Amino acid sequence: xxxxxxxxxxxxxxxxxxxxxxxxxxxxxxxxxxxxxxxxxxxxxxxxxxxxxxxxxxxxxxxxxxxxxxxxxxxxxxxxxxxxxxxxxxxxxxxxxxxxxxxxxxxxxxxxxxxxxxxxxxxxxxxxxxxxxxxxxxxxxxxxxxxxxxxxxxxxxxxxxxxxxxxxxxxxxxxxxxxxxxxxxxxxxxxxxxxxxxxxxxxxxxxxxxxxxxxxxxxxxxxxxxxxxxxxxxxxxxxxxxxxxxxxxxxxxxxxxxxxxxxxxxxxxxxxxxxxxxxxxxxxxxxxxxxxxxxxxxxxxxxxxxxxxxxxxxxxxxxxxxxxxxxxxxxxxxx
Numbered sequence: 520x521x522x523x524x525x526x527x528x529x530x531x532x533x534x535x536x537x538x539x540x541x542x543x544x545x546x547x548x549x550x551x552x553x554x555x556x557x558x559x560x561x562x563x564x565x566x567x568x569x570x571x572x573x574x575x576x577x578x579x580x581x582x583x584x585x586x587x588x589x590x591x592x593x594x595x596x597x598x599x600x601x602x603x604x605x606x607x608x609x610x611x612x613x614x615x616x617x618x619x620x621x622x623x624x625x626x627x628x629x630x631x632x633x634x635x636x637x638x639x640x641x642x643x644x645x646x647x648x649x650x651x652x653x654x655x656x657x658x659x660x661x662x663x664x665x666x667x668x669x670x671x672x673x674x675x676x677x678x679x680x681x682x683x684x685x686x687x688x689x690x691x692x693x694x695x696x697x698x699x700x701x702x703x704x705x706x707x708x709x710x711x712x713x714x715x716x717x718x719x720x721x722x723x724x725x726x727x728x729x730x731x732x733x734x735x736x737x738x739x740x741x742x743x744x745x746x747x748x749x750x751x752x753x754x755x756x757x758x759x760x761x762x763x764x765x766x767x768x769x770x771x772x773x774x775x776x777x778x779x780x781x782x783x784x785x786x787x788x789x790x791x792x793x794x795x796x797x798x799x800x801x802x803x804x805x806x807x808x809x810x811x812x813x814x815x816x817x818x819x820x821x822x823x824x825x826x827x828x829x830x831x832x833x834x835x836x837x838x839x840x841x842x843x844x845x846x847x848x849x850x851x852x853x854x
Contacts, residue, residue, distance in 0.1 A: 527798030563790075600711045613744070646697075653693050698766050759789070765782040765783065
């Protein structure tokens with residue numbers, strides 16, 4: 520799953536490079552999300568490789584790798600919110616331009632750069648105590664299970680008797696601190712995404728009920744944006760839902776049970792697949808848009824000259840509403 524996630528994230532990054540759309544405001548947040556998924560997939564893959572080839576300092580490496588992975592998936596949470604917000608703003612700009620004929624001031628670029636910086640900086644600051652105090656107190660001795668490099672928030676065994684009691688207390692606090700940070704970050708991201716999703720659905724319904732004239736290509740683009748606003752949050756919840764359920768159950772019942780092991784397996788399959796699912800959503804919506812545009816072009820080629828002239832006339836009216844043609848001009852255009 521980590522390999523497939525790396526391939527999916529790399530495919531989006533390669534597509535933006537080859538299409539020369541890396542600097543596009545629409546693609547920049549998706550590129551940041553894909554890059555975060557790529558780094559997270561590499562962490563998962565490195566953990567699997569360390570699991571198969573034991574090393575001398577495996578305890579230290581696995582502990583720091585787990586903390587690094589937590590930085591990347593919290594960043595992925597925030598980048599998903601950032602991309603959903605950009606999709607909503609894109610839908611809102613199209614609505615204002617097509618329904619109200621209003622020219623909007625584009626301030627999303629500046630806000631987008633601020634959110635990119637915060638999405639990278641906040642997870643790092645949250646995990647600095649786990650890095651510093653964990654290595655100072657040698658908390659990596661608590662991760663002595665054979666699966667410590669594979670599972671998120673690997674449950675620590677009984678505290679080692681060789682460790683001082685103060686270090687044991689610090690490691691236990693850091694362990695639950697990591698769980699709470701993960702859970703709080705997910706809940707914040709989920710609530711923000713749901714709020715944007717509800718507002719996007721309301722805005723899309725206004726689009727449908729509006730009486731303004733929209734061309735087929737415009738409707739296709741609007742429908743594609745609306746689908747991405749729905750499908751990316753669905754992929755986000757499908758990836759991280761099992762991990763969140765496992766954290767909640769572990770906080771309520773710390774003892775290992777069969778349910779814990781089942782959720783560990785499900786988490787390993789889903790949490791490492793966000794890059795793959797995001798690539799699938801983007802590729803599917805792009806394919807739908809490309810196919811719809813081809814159908815529109817084929818339909819335009821089969822239209823009669825009268826229908827094509829009428830379409831050009833109404834399109835010209837929309838392009839310059841301030842210079843409304845007279846009925847005589849309209850009749851001459853149609854003829």
